[in-house]
Amino acid sequence: MFVYLDLLVLINFFFNMVLLTIAGWLGLQHFRFGRYALAALAGTISWLIFFFYPQYIFINWICRITGGLAMAFIAWHPIGLRKLLAKTLLLLVAGQLMGGGIFALAFALSSSHLGTSSQAVLALPLVAAGAMLMLAVAAWWAGRIHSAKQLGAYYGEVTVCVGDKTLTVPALLDSGNTLRHPVNSWPVVILERKAARDLFAQDLLAWLDEPWTPPPQGLESRIGLIPYKTVGGSGLLAVVRPEQLVLKSKLGSKTLSQVYIAVRPKNQPPLEHQALAFPADDWKDGDVG
Numbered sequence: 001m002f003v004y005l006d007l008l009v010l011i012n013f014f015f016n017m018v019l020l021t022i023a024g025w026l027g028l029q030h031f032r033f034g035r036y037a038l039a040a041l042a043g044t045i046s047w048l049i050f051f052f053y054p055q056y057i058f059i060n061w062i063c064r065i066t067g068g069l070a071m072a073f074i075a076w077h078p079i080g081l082r083k084l085l086a087k088t089l090l091l092l093v094a095g096q097l098m099g100g101g102i103f104a105l106a107f108a109l110s111s112s113h114l115g116t117s118s119q120a121v122l123a124l125p126l127v128a129a130g131a132m133l134m135l136a137v138a139a140w141w142a143g144r145i146h147s148a149k150q151l152g153a154y155y156g157e158v159t160v161c162v163g164d165k166t167l168t169v170p171a172l173l174d175s176g177n178t179l180r181h182p183v184n185s186w187p188v189v190i191l192e193r194k195a196a197r198d199l200f201a202q203d204l205l206a207w208l209d210e211p212w213t214p215p216p217q218g219l220e221s222r223i224g225l226i227p228y229k230t231v232g233g234s235g236l237l238a239v240v241r242p243e244q245l246v247l248k249s250k251l252g253s254k255t256l257s258q259v260y261i262a263v264r265p266k267n268q269p270p271l272e273h274q275a276l277a278f279p280a281d282d283w284k285d286g287d288v289g
Contacts, residue, residue: 012047016040020075023087023094029076039075043067068092156249158189158275160199160261162242167199169274173249177278181226181239181260187278188226188239188260195274196263204240208263211238224260237262247277 017040024031046067050060065088072078072087158171169191179188196205203216207223215223222241228234239260247254264270 008051009044009048013040013044016043016071019043019091019095020071023091024075032075035075035077039071042070042074046070064092068095154279155273156247156277158277159246159248160189160191160242161244162199162240162261163201165199167195169195171247171275171277172271172273173247173277173279175279177276179226179228179237179262181224184258186241186258186260188237188262189245189278190262190264190276192264192270192274193266194270200240200263205263208238208240209266211236226260226262235265237265249279251279 017036020036020039021031023029024036046063050063068088068091069084072091073084076087078084078087154173154175156171156173157168159166159168171189177187177190179190180186181188191199196208200208201216204219207213207215211225219240224239224241225236226239228237239262242259242261243257245256245259245261247256264276
């Protein structure tokens, strides 16, 4: 039995390129021919190791794992072990789907003589329907990943320092949050009541709820009242200036001191996040509207 090794290597390299393209599409990665070609070559080299030593079953799994890790790293350069493992898993899943589809197609074509029986008439429509279903699932998956990435840009973290207390909570970085102080135009971050109870002293929290009462002593220069208007009505929102506030997002972090903190009113339903802030790159100390 003669084995055309050069042909097998070429076929394996081609299928690795197709696999990387499919996995990259599912993961919304930019196609880079040079990286994909190097990654496909790395996968082919790992396959060659198993090809020459097929008697050791554990080598098959080692080659699969190391080959997948090498292909994912070369093709997409993920940062961190977690992202590398996630990309490798996506590559393996796409490989199983592609291999299963090829096997199913080969089985359907070889199970009956196309054009010679009633089963043959059904074979191609069934294969086409299966392929369309797989493409629909893949498109849905890619859409979900794309939506998650878009929403991820609006998720961040807020760290607030008030007195000797520091609180870090997840935040929604909403670009539509344009609430500012009417005089100095400093922005406002709104905390949920649960987070506010962990940060503010009881007397300060009570004043933020009832700003028409006398404020706590020593905070006269750090508090204010901001008019607001919502769908449900309008009013005055009590705010306090923290010593420091740090906004973190995927784009980086920013430290602000010219900012106010407010507590979500009792009559408003709670938000899903513990804080409503603004994108970190939208503000810097000294901004004036």
